[in-house]
Amino acid sequence: DVKVTQSSRYLVKRTGEKVFLECVQDMDHENMFWYRQDPGLGLRLIYFSYDVKMKEKGDIPEGYSVSREKKERFSLILESASTNQTSMYLCASSLGYGYTFGSGTRLTVV
Amino acid sequence: DQQVKQNSPSLSVQEGRISILNCDYTNSMFDYFLWYKKYPAEGPTFLISISSIKDKNEDGRFTVFLNKSAKHLSLHIVPSQPGDSAVYFCAAFSQGAQKLVFGQGTRLTINP
Numbered sequence: 001d002v003k004v005t006q007s008s009r010y011l012v013k014r015t016g017e018k019v020f021l022e023c024v025q026d027m028d029h030e031n032m033f034w035y036r037q038d039p040g041l042g043l044r045l046i047y048f049s050y051d052v053k054m055k056e057k058g059d060i061p062e063g064y065s066v067s068r069e070k071k072e073r074f075s076l077i078l079e080s081a082s083t084n085q086t087s088m089y090l091c092a093s094s095l096g097y098g099y100t101f102g103s104g105t106r107l108t109v110v
Numbered sequence: 111d112q113q114v115k116q117n118s119p120s121l122s123v124q125e126g127r128i129s130i131l132n133c134d135y136t137n138s139m140f141d142y143f144l145w146y147k148k149y150p151a152e153g154p155t156f157l158i159s160i161s162s163i164k165d166k167n168e169d170g171r172f173t174v175f176l177n178k179s180a181k182h183l184s185l186h187i188v189p190s191q192p193g194d195s196a197v198y199f200c201a202a203f204s205q206g207a208q209k210l211v212f213g214q215g216t217r218l219t220i221n222p
Contacts, residue, residue, distance in 0.1 A: 009151070031208065040119065042199060042214035043154070050208065058209075090153055097142045097203035099210055101153030 003027050006091050006102035013109050019078040021105050023091030031095070032074035034058075034066065037088040037104075049074055081109045113137050114202050116213035124221055129187040131216050133200030136181065140202040143176060144210070145185045148197045157198075158185070190220045 007022035025032065031050050035043040035058075045058030047066040055066050063085060067075045074093075078085055086109045091102040115134045123129045135143075141162050146154035160167040160174045160183070167174050173186045187194055200213040 004153070033209065035212075040214055042116075043201075043212040045209065045211075048209060092153075094210075096208075097144065097159070097210065099156070101155070103153050104151065106151070 004091060004093055004100050004102040006089075006105050008105050009103065011105060011107045013078075013081050013107065015082060015109055017078075017081045017109075019081050019107065019109075021076040021078075021089055021091075021107070023074045023076070023102055024072055025074075025093040025100070026072065027093060027095070027100065028071070029093035029095050029100075030071070031093060032068065033092045033094070033099070034064075034074065034076045035090045035092065036060070037090060043090065046076065078107075081107075083109050085109050112214075114200055114211050114213040116198075116200055116216050118216050119214070120217040120219070122219045122221060123190050125192060126189045129185075129190045129194065129218055129220070131185040131187075131198050131200075131218065133183045133185075133213055134181055135183075135202050137202070137204070137211075138178075138181070139204050139206065140211075141205050142203040143174070143183050144201045144203065145172075145174060146199045146201060146212075148199060148215070154199060187218075192220050192222060194218060195220045 004025045033048040034046040049068045065077045089105045092099045144159040145157040148154040197215045201210045
């Protein structure tokens with residue numbers, strides 16, 4: 001019973017490409033988040049959204065944007081991918097402090 | 111400004127013994143503290159939580175202790191099993207901000 005689905009498990013993109021990471025949740029949660037995980041740095045918040053068409057910057061928003069046109073879908077966009085954006089990207093949705101994460105997308109930018 | 115810190119990047123424990131993972135925080139406004147477990151190539155999964163008004167919460171082999179005066183929490187796993195080998199993230203939540211802040215993670219390895 002998958003609850004938060006990230007569209008790709010592994011992606012390889014070239015420097016300068018525009019990259020879309022998709023996330024869909026089926027729990028009717030208001031809140032959705034995008035994190036990246038890097039060794040030694042933990043999970044760092046990129047962007048979050050508390051409602052449709054609403055977005056807030058997290059701790060490391062530079063180089064990223066997001067879109068939330070529907071409640072269940074939250075997309076992360078890398079406008080022009082760079083090698084320092086190679087990372088594990090994790091989407092989550094929540095009700096209060098109860099977060100559910102997707103399986104993650106391992107993005108490699110070459 | 112790291113509000114939640116896990117100062118041990120890794121920990122190795124013998125199977126059957128106790129594993130103790132530590133976490134420190136700086137913001138006294140946090141309302142809940144949580145531990146997540148993460149296997150490679152998977153998303154983090156919730157393990158156990160504690161309210162800021164409690165000092166202990168237990169769930170089977172897992173116990174979380176909170177020391178508010180020291181701004182410190184710990185996760186105890188007894189007895190440790192090979193399947194416990196994973197990265198453990200400490201996280202803190204405030205009702206006002208409505209978002210989790212994570213520590214850097216500790217990689218736990220259980221040796222047979």
